[in-house]
Amino acid sequence: MAYEKLFEPIQVGSVTVRNRYAYAPTNTSYIWKGVMNEQEIAYYTARAMGGTGMVIVGAYLSTKIGQPYIQRPWMFVSDITHVPDLATVAENIQLGGATAVLQLLPFPGSGGRNLSDLQPIAPSPVPYLEPPGWRSGGGKRPNLLAQRLPNSKLGTVGNRAPDTIPREATWGEIQTIISENAFACKLAAWAGWDGIELHMCHTYFVDSFRNPLSNKRTDSYGGSEENRNRLLLEIAETSIRAAREENPNIVIGVRLGAECGPGGYTFEETKRLALQLQEMGIQYHHVTWGVLGPAPHTLPYQDGILLQYGRELKKILKIPVITSAIHDPKLAEQAVAEGQTDMVSTGHMLMADPEFCNKLKEGREDEIIWCNMCGQCHRGGLVPGIRCILNPETGREKYNPKYQLWKGFTGADFVHPALRRK
Helix, strand or coil: CCCCCCCCCEEECCEEECCCEEECCCCCCCCCCCCCCHHHHHHHHHHHHCCCCEEEEEEEECCCCCHHHCCCCCCECCCHHHHHHHHHHHHHHHHCCCEEEEEEECCCECCCCCCCCCCCEECCCCCCCCCCCCCCCCCCCCCHHHHHCCCCHHHHCCCCCHHHCCEECCHHHHHHHHHHHHHHHHHHHHCCCCEEEEEECCCEHHHHHHCCCCCCCCCCCCCCHHHHCHHHHHHHHHHHHHHHHHCCCCEEEEEEECCCCCCCCCHHHHHHHHHHHHHHCCCEEEEECCCCCCCCCCCCCCCCCCHHHHHHHHHHCCCCEEEECCCCHHHHHHHHHCCCCCEEEECHHHHHCCCHHHHHHCCCHHHCCCCCCCCHHHCCCCCCCCCCCCCCCCCCHHHCHHHCCCCCCCHHHHCCHHHHCC
């Protein structure tokens, strides 16, 4: 086999992942206001059946308090009624042979118009203007919805503007976010997911607390590095406790921004925080970029750009490190073989070809639909969801009978240990 290291299994917490590839969590925009549908289920089923080792689904919004502030379609994980649909997604991924991990987002972004026209809330009332070209991927993926509907709510949702300066989150709102996110972790465990990934990156609400440019608070959640990290550590602690009360073996990971540009948090701060999270019980670290300032993480044309962080985290952490945005399998094989990272994650390669891992493992590279990084997958903005100009099936997986699993279920034998043990 040409890629021996990439297809070696790896132990992540109590779970054995069949290979070193993870699907990087990518909001599909197939779900509106928390309602699961067949397309979302089929999309992730396809990536699992295609040979991916770990399929990280999400981000899904984990709090009721955050729902009025959504800026784009999200699945909700906040009520017992969400469990059956969540269980279906997890079961399909597991039956496809992959490890099922649910990424939970405690609260939407800290700035910009939302679907309810509410004033956003954030660590502090600090306006945030995205760097030029960020939302359009450097000009390569224009928001068609904004172009066609310039005066509508949907056409401008998410835009940063003077009339969307956020207000400061109250202490009570912060505590509600922490407690509701912890309950969502219980729901994920009840639904039989193998793992949970805590979304703490990309200048969303939680990540904004880390950043001195967006956090000007004078209470226990602002000021010093210790205080700015407090919310992240409290969310991690309560999430671990809540999930493991239901399933002691569930894996808990984190996706953390490496650094956040001039004036933002630094990589040295991130390393210190990563060690604290490891000590607390986090079982893997998923590397990504911050967004304030230059944002090459959005479409990283320099392949493997995040390895500079992955290899340094590998030196200090005992838990597995997943490094995202590695698209060339030769580079991925080298990175794993040399110990620069334990796993690699990619969204774009698996959007273009859900069978990417199977084809790579079986020596069928000439059959792979290679992503050309054009950025068209998200160019529609909010609708119709992920599409790919190279693969017309992407976004239409629900019409392919092979992803409508109806074989392989074995009744009670398939009940997740978290549910069977009681």
